[in-house]
Amino acid sequence: MADRTTIEWTDATWNPVTGCTKISAGCDNCYAERFSERFRGTAGHPFEAGFDLTLRPERLEQPLHWRGPRMVFVNSMSDLFHKKVPRKFASRVFDTMEKANWHSFQVLTKRSSILRDFLRARYGSARGPTHIWCGVSIEDGKRKSRIDHLRDAPAGIRFLSIEPLIAPVGRLNLDGIDWVIVGGESGPRAREIRVEWVREIRDQCTDSGVAFFFKQWGGLRPKSGGRDLDGREWSEFPKPTNYLAAAE
Numbered sequence: 165m166a167d168r169t170t171i172e173w174t175d176a177t178w179n180p181v182t183g184c185t186k187i188s189a190g191c192d193n194c195y196a197e198r199f200s201e202r203f204r205g206t207a208g209h210p211f212e213a214g215f216d217l218t219l220r221p222e223r224l225e226q227p228l229h230w231r232g233p234r235m236v237f238v239n240s241m242s243d244l245f246h247k248k249v250p251r252k253f254a255s256r257v258f259d260t261m262e263k264a265n266w267h268s269f270q271v272l273t274k275r276s277s278i279l280r281d282f283l284r285a286r287y288g289s290a291r292g293p294t295h296i297w298c299g300v301s302i303e304d305g306k307r308k309s310r311i312d313h314l315r316d317a318p319a320g321i322r323f324l325s326i327e328p329l330i331a332p333v334g335r336l337n338l339d340g341i342d343w344v345i346v347g348g349e350s351g352p353r354a355r356e357i358r359v360e361w362v363r364e365i366r367d368q369c370t371d372s373g374v375a376f377f378f379k380q381w382g383g384l385r386p387k388s389g390g391r392d393l394d395g396r397e398w399s400e401f402p403k404p405t406n407y408l409a410a411a412e
Protein backbone atom coordinates (compact mmCIF):
# COMPACT_ATOMS: atom_id res chain seq x y z
CA MET A 165 0.00 0.00 0.00
CA ALA A 166 1.50 3.32 -1.00
CA ASP A 167 -1.17 5.84 -1.53
CA ARG A 168 -2.98 8.87 -0.23
CA THR A 169 -4.82 8.27 3.00
CA THR A 170 -7.72 9.70 4.98
CA ILE A 171 -5.78 9.48 8.26
CA GLU A 172 -5.93 13.05 9.62
CA TRP A 173 -2.32 13.32 10.75
CA THR A 174 -0.56 12.05 7.64
CA ASP A 175 -0.69 12.25 3.81
CA ALA A 176 0.35 8.85 2.56
CA THR A 177 1.01 5.35 3.77
CA TRP A 178 3.97 3.16 2.83
CA ASN A 179 3.91 -0.51 3.74
CA PRO A 180 7.20 -2.28 3.06
CA VAL A 181 5.94 -4.84 5.59
CA THR A 182 2.37 -6.04 6.08
CA GLY A 183 0.86 -8.29 8.70
CA CYS A 184 1.44 -8.46 12.42
CA THR A 185 0.41 -10.24 15.64
CA LYS A 186 -1.39 -8.84 18.65
CA ILE A 187 0.61 -7.71 21.62
CA SER A 188 -1.70 -5.77 23.98
CA ALA A 189 -5.29 -4.63 24.53
CA GLY A 190 -4.95 -1.81 21.99
CA CYS A 191 -4.68 -4.51 19.31
CA ASP A 192 -7.97 -6.22 20.12
CA ASN A 193 -9.90 -4.64 17.25
CA CYS A 194 -6.94 -4.00 14.94
CA TYR A 195 -8.17 -2.35 11.74
CA ALA A 196 -5.19 -3.64 9.75
CA GLU A 197 -6.04 -7.21 10.69
CA ARG A 198 -9.71 -6.78 9.88
CA PHE A 199 -8.93 -5.27 6.50
CA SER A 200 -6.20 -7.76 5.55
CA GLU A 201 -8.12 -10.86 6.56
CA ARG A 202 -10.98 -9.94 4.24
CA PHE A 203 -8.75 -10.89 1.32
CA ARG A 204 -7.11 -14.04 2.67
CA GLY A 205 -7.06 -16.64 -0.06
CA THR A 206 -7.95 -14.17 -2.85
CA ALA A 207 -5.46 -15.19 -5.53
CA GLY A 208 -3.28 -12.31 -6.73
CA HIS A 209 -4.56 -9.85 -4.12
CA PRO A 210 -1.87 -8.00 -2.11
CA PHE A 211 -3.46 -9.48 1.05
CA GLU A 212 -3.80 -13.01 -0.29
CA ALA A 213 -1.89 -14.12 2.83
CA GLY A 214 -4.23 -12.14 5.08
CA PHE A 215 -2.52 -10.62 8.10
CA ASP A 216 0.50 -12.98 8.05
CA LEU A 217 3.71 -11.02 8.43
CA THR A 218 5.07 -10.43 4.92
CA LEU A 219 8.17 -8.51 3.82
CA ARG A 220 7.66 -6.48 0.63
CA PRO A 221 11.15 -5.73 -0.69
CA GLU A 222 9.67 -4.55 -4.01
CA ARG A 223 8.16 -1.57 -2.14
CA LEU A 224 11.36 -0.47 -0.43
CA GLU A 225 12.12 2.36 -2.85
CA GLN A 226 8.60 3.73 -3.36
CA PRO A 227 9.06 7.02 -1.44
CA LEU A 228 12.09 7.86 -3.58
CA HIS A 229 9.72 8.15 -6.56
CA TRP A 230 7.30 10.56 -4.86
CA ARG A 231 8.61 13.97 -5.86
CA GLY A 232 6.50 16.32 -3.75
CA PRO A 233 7.11 16.31 0.01
CA ARG A 234 4.67 14.17 1.91
CA MET A 235 4.03 13.12 5.45
CA VAL A 236 4.38 9.35 5.18
CA PHE A 237 3.02 6.89 7.75
CA VAL A 238 5.31 3.86 7.61
CA ASN A 239 3.68 0.45 7.96
CA SER A 240 0.10 1.44 8.65
CA MET A 241 -0.69 -2.26 8.10
CA SER A 242 2.04 -3.75 10.30
CA ASP A 243 4.68 -2.97 12.93
CA LEU A 244 8.19 -2.43 11.57
CA PHE A 245 9.69 -3.61 14.86
CA HIS A 246 7.79 -6.88 15.08
CA LYS A 247 10.30 -9.49 16.23
CA LYS A 248 9.96 -11.39 12.96
CA VAL A 249 11.09 -8.43 10.84
CA PRO A 250 14.83 -8.96 10.31
CA ARG A 251 16.96 -6.08 11.54
CA LYS A 252 18.58 -5.92 8.09
CA PHE A 253 15.20 -5.31 6.50
CA ALA A 254 14.34 -2.54 8.98
CA SER A 255 17.74 -1.02 8.14
CA ARG A 256 16.82 -0.94 4.47
CA VAL A 257 13.60 0.90 5.36
CA PHE A 258 15.69 3.44 7.26
CA ASP A 259 18.16 3.70 4.34
CA THR A 260 15.28 4.77 2.10
CA MET A 261 13.90 7.23 4.64
CA GLU A 262 17.30 8.83 5.09
CA LYS A 263 17.72 9.21 1.32
CA ALA A 264 14.18 10.52 0.75
CA ASN A 265 14.79 13.47 3.03
CA TRP A 266 12.26 15.77 1.34
CA HIS A 267 9.49 13.77 3.04
CA SER A 268 8.71 13.38 6.71
CA PHE A 269 8.24 9.79 7.90
CA GLN A 270 6.23 8.58 10.87
CA VAL A 271 7.25 5.20 12.25
CA LEU A 272 4.94 3.90 14.95
CA THR A 273 5.41 0.76 17.04
CA LYS A 274 4.22 -1.11 20.09
CA ARG A 275 7.58 -2.97 20.22
CA SER A 276 9.24 -0.05 21.94
CA SER A 277 12.34 -1.78 23.31
CA ILE A 278 13.19 -3.14 19.85
CA LEU A 279 12.80 0.38 18.41
CA ARG A 280 15.10 1.76 21.12
CA ASP A 281 17.79 -0.86 20.53
CA PHE A 282 17.58 -0.44 16.76
CA LEU A 283 17.98 3.35 16.92
CA ARG A 284 20.83 3.09 19.40
CA ALA A 285 22.65 0.70 17.08
CA ARG A 286 22.04 2.96 14.08
CA TYR A 287 22.66 6.42 15.51
CA GLY A 288 24.70 5.79 18.67
CA SER A 289 24.71 8.79 20.98
CA ALA A 290 23.68 11.21 18.19
CA ARG A 291 20.01 11.91 17.38
CA GLY A 292 18.52 10.53 14.17
CA PRO A 293 17.38 12.88 11.39
CA THR A 294 14.44 15.14 12.23
CA HIS A 295 12.47 14.11 9.16
CA ILE A 296 12.14 10.60 10.63
CA TRP A 297 9.67 10.70 13.50
CA CYS A 298 9.55 7.66 15.75
CA GLY A 299 6.61 6.96 17.98
CA VAL A 300 5.12 4.42 20.34
CA SER A 301 1.50 3.50 20.63
CA ILE A 302 -0.14 3.21 24.05
CA GLU A 303 -3.76 2.64 24.94
CA ASP A 304 -4.02 2.88 28.73
CA GLY A 305 -2.01 3.50 31.88
CA LYS A 306 -0.46 0.02 31.85
CA ARG A 307 1.71 0.60 28.79
CA LYS A 308 3.65 3.67 29.88
CA SER A 309 6.98 1.80 29.92
CA ARG A 310 6.84 2.19 26.13
CA ILE A 311 7.25 5.94 26.63
CA ASP A 312 10.39 5.38 28.71
CA HIS A 313 11.85 3.21 25.94
CA LEU A 314 11.08 5.93 23.40
CA ARG A 315 12.68 8.59 25.56
CA ASP A 316 15.84 6.46 25.65
CA ALA A 317 15.83 6.10 21.85
CA PRO A 318 17.86 8.63 19.81
CA ALA A 319 15.01 9.52 17.45
CA GLY A 320 15.07 12.92 15.71
CA ILE A 321 11.42 13.52 16.68
CA ARG A 322 9.59 11.42 19.29
CA PHE A 323 5.82 11.02 19.42
CA LEU A 324 3.07 9.14 21.20
CA SER A 325 -0.03 7.73 19.56
CA ILE A 326 -2.58 7.23 22.32
CA GLU A 327 -5.14 5.50 20.17
CA PRO A 328 -7.40 3.77 20.78
CA LEU A 329 -7.61 5.44 24.17
CA ILE A 330 -9.52 2.81 26.18
CA ALA A 331 -8.75 3.80 29.78
CA PRO A 332 -7.25 6.80 31.59
CA VAL A 333 -3.48 7.08 31.26
CA GLY A 334 -2.87 9.22 34.36
CA ARG A 335 0.33 11.24 34.77
CA LEU A 336 2.64 11.13 31.75
CA ASN A 337 6.33 11.92 31.72
CA LEU A 338 6.53 14.01 28.54
CA ASP A 339 10.22 14.93 28.85
CA GLY A 340 11.82 14.52 25.44
CA ILE A 341 8.47 13.92 23.70
CA ASP A 342 7.60 16.25 20.79
CA TRP A 343 4.09 15.28 19.79
CA VAL A 344 1.04 13.44 21.16
CA ILE A 345 -1.87 12.11 19.08
CA VAL A 346 -5.03 10.94 20.84
CA GLY A 347 -8.01 9.17 19.33
CA GLY A 348 -10.98 7.01 20.16
CA GLU A 349 -11.56 3.61 18.64
CA SER A 350 -13.64 3.12 15.51
CA GLY A 351 -15.34 0.08 14.02
CA PRO A 352 -18.14 -2.27 14.97
CA ARG A 353 -16.60 -3.08 18.36
CA ALA A 354 -15.40 0.41 19.26
CA ARG A 355 -14.69 0.77 22.98
CA GLU A 356 -15.68 3.72 25.10
CA ILE A 357 -13.60 6.88 25.30
CA ARG A 358 -14.31 9.57 27.91
CA VAL A 359 -13.81 13.27 27.55
CA GLU A 360 -12.04 13.50 30.91
CA TRP A 361 -9.38 11.02 29.76
CA VAL A 362 -8.68 13.15 26.68
CA ARG A 363 -8.65 16.42 28.62
CA GLU A 364 -6.20 14.98 31.10
CA ILE A 365 -3.74 14.25 28.27
CA ARG A 366 -4.35 17.55 26.47
CA ASP A 367 -3.79 19.55 29.62
CA GLN A 368 -0.49 17.79 30.31
CA CYS A 369 0.64 18.50 26.73
CA THR A 370 -0.36 22.15 27.00
CA ASP A 371 1.43 22.52 30.34
CA SER A 372 4.58 20.88 28.96
CA GLY A 373 4.61 22.69 25.59
CA VAL A 374 4.13 19.42 23.67
CA ALA A 375 2.21 19.55 20.36
CA PHE A 376 -1.21 17.91 20.73
CA PHE A 377 -3.37 16.40 17.99
CA PHE A 378 -6.85 15.10 18.71
CA LYS A 379 -7.73 12.80 15.86
CA GLN A 380 -11.26 11.58 16.56
CA TRP A 381 -13.84 10.49 19.11
CA GLY A 382 -14.46 7.36 17.06
CA GLY A 383 -17.55 5.20 16.98
CA LEU A 384 -18.82 2.99 14.19
CA ARG A 385 -16.84 5.00 11.64
CA PRO A 386 -13.72 7.09 12.25
CA LYS A 387 -15.63 10.31 11.62
CA SER A 388 -18.80 9.28 13.50
CA GLY A 389 -18.15 11.48 16.52
CA GLY A 390 -16.17 14.28 14.84
CA ARG A 391 -13.00 15.65 16.41
CA ASP A 392 -13.96 18.72 18.38
CA LEU A 393 -12.73 18.90 21.93
CA ASP A 394 -14.02 21.72 24.10
CA GLY A 395 -15.31 23.65 21.10
CA ARG A 396 -12.36 23.38 18.74
CA GLU A 397 -10.14 21.02 16.78
CA TRP A 398 -6.64 20.32 18.09
CA SER A 399 -4.26 19.82 15.16
CA GLU A 400 -0.79 20.74 16.35
CA PHE A 401 2.33 19.21 14.78
CA PRO A 402 5.91 19.14 16.01
CA LYS A 403 8.44 21.49 14.42
CA PRO A 404 10.67 21.70 12.53
CA THR A 405 9.97 19.25 9.75
CA ASN A 406 10.85 19.21 6.09
CA TYR A 407 7.23 18.68 5.24
CA LEU A 408 6.04 21.74 7.12
CA ALA A 409 8.91 23.88 5.87
CA ALA A 410 7.94 22.96 2.27
CA ALA A 411 4.30 23.79 2.92
CA GLU A 412 5.05 27.28 4.24
Ligand code: SF4
Binds near residue numbers: 187
Ligand atom coordinates in the same frame (compact mmCIF):
# COMPACT_ATOMS: atom_id res chain seq x y z
S1 SF4 B 1 0.69 -3.83 16.79
FE1 SF4 B 1 -0.62 -2.57 15.49
S2 SF4 B 1 -0.70 -3.65 13.52
FE2 SF4 B 1 0.06 -5.09 15.06
S3 SF4 B 1 -1.80 -6.18 15.75
FE3 SF4 B 1 -1.41 -4.47 17.16
S4 SF4 B 1 -2.67 -2.79 16.37
FE4 SF4 B 1 -2.48 -4.31 14.73
